Amino acid sequence: MYGYERALEHAGFSPVAGVDEAGRGACAGPLVVGAVILPSGRRGRIEGLTDSKLLTPARREELYAEIVERAVAWSAVVIPCHDVDRLGVHRCNVTGMRRALAALERRPAYVLSDGFAVPGLDVPGLAVIKGDRVAACVAAASIVAKVTRDRLMIDLHERYPRYGFDVHKGYVTRDHSAALARYGPCPEHRFSFVNVGRAVRNNGGEAMGDAGYGPVGEVPGEGRTEGARA
Numbered sequence: 149m150y151g152y153e154r155a156l157e158h159a160g161f162s163p164v165a166g167v168d169e170a171g172r173g174a175c176a177g178p179l180v181v182g183a184v185i186l187p188s189g190r191r192g193r194i195e196g197l198t199d200s201k202l203l204t205p206a207r208r209e210e211l212y213a214e215i216v217e218r219a220v221a222w223s224a225v226v227i228p229c230h231d232v233d234r235l236g237v238h239r240c241n242v243t244g245m246r247r248a249l250a251a252l253e254r255r256p257a258y259v260l261s262d263g264f265a266v267p268g269l270d271v272p273g274l275a276v277i278k279g280d281r282v283a284a285c286v287a288a289a290s291i292v293a294k295v296t297r298d299r300l301m302i303d304l305h306e307r308y309p310r311y312g313f314d315v316h317k318g319y320v321t322r323d324h325s326a327a328l329a330r331y332g333p334c335p336e337h338r339f340s341f342v343n344v345g346r347a348v349r350n351n352g353g354e355a356m357g358d359a360g361y362g363p364v365g366e367v368p369g370e371g372r373t374e375g376a377r378a
Contacts, residue, residue, distance in 0.1 A: 149197055149284040152276065156258050157188060163220055165256035166285025167245045167266065170200065170293035172237055175341040176311070176318035176334075177301050179227040179237065181244035182292030183252055185220040186285050194218065197287040199280040200294035212295040215288045222288075223251035224296040233340040242266060248289075262286050308334045 153164045167183045186192040194214055196207065203211065216222055225248040227240045235243075245266045249259060259266060259273035260283050266273055279286035298317055305314035311327045311334065318324075318336075320343060328343065332351035337344045 149282065149287065150193070152260055152274075152283045153186070153188070153192075153285060161258035161272070162188065163254060163256055164258045164260060164285055165221075165249060165252060166260050166262075166279070166283055166287070166289040167248055168262040168280055168286050168290040168293055169241050169244065170290065170297040171318065172241060174318035174338070175320055175344050176229065176313065176324075176337045177304060178229055178297065179232055179240050179244060180293045180297040180300070181225045181227070181241070181248040182223070182289040182294075182296065183245070183248035184215060184222045184285050184288040184292055185252060185254060185256055186215075186288055187218060187220050191218055192284070194284070194288070197284050197291070199278070199287060200290040202281075203291070205298065208291055208295050208298075211288075211291050215291060219288070221252040221254040222292055223248045224292055225251065226296070226300065229336055229338050232338050236340075242268075260286050262290065304336055308336065 156162070156164050163185045165183055165185045167181065169179060169181045171177060171179045186194070194211065196211060200208055225244045227244050232240050245261060246268060249256065249266075249269065256271055259269055259271060260279055261273060261275050262279035263275060263277065265275040276283055276286060280290040281287065301313045301317040305312070310331055312323055316324045325343065328347040329350065332347050333339065333344050339345065339348065
């Protein structure tokens, strides 16, 4: 898990930041991007770092606490659902990664990102396939993003309890789909997603978003995206 950081440090690139997101495939709730710089040496070795999706919620919380305590710097950027609808998931993801890196208290010398490159950085970077499983700083960023987002979705459950956000965290599950079909979307749903737009049509097209662009699902200039399963 620390091979990338060690190789980059030996090449003169230090510190190295990892960046990753949570909520890209959800059809409700915000997109959250985390960025983390772990310390070099023994202090940066955190037992059990891996892709946040492979961990139990309790273990993620434990690792989150250890990451924010040990990290040289860390940040989490929250991008609300109406921005995802307005700009598109990928654009929000890239912008969020830039913002999360800019928010770090220490400037990285190199950036590792999960899956795809982050253009427009003023430092070199590398996109690592399954980076959250092979690079410690990316795994740490994925945990920061996931825990931050899960906490936000639990808070949203208090406002919109009928959808079960505290369980599925806004991803497409059988229960979430049933709630959408029965009640239609709430303002925290992503109205540009196909399944949410379908729920609007099936409920008479009366629902309105909180971003002020007319009937839900009609976002000018944006394609629709099918919600992904958790």
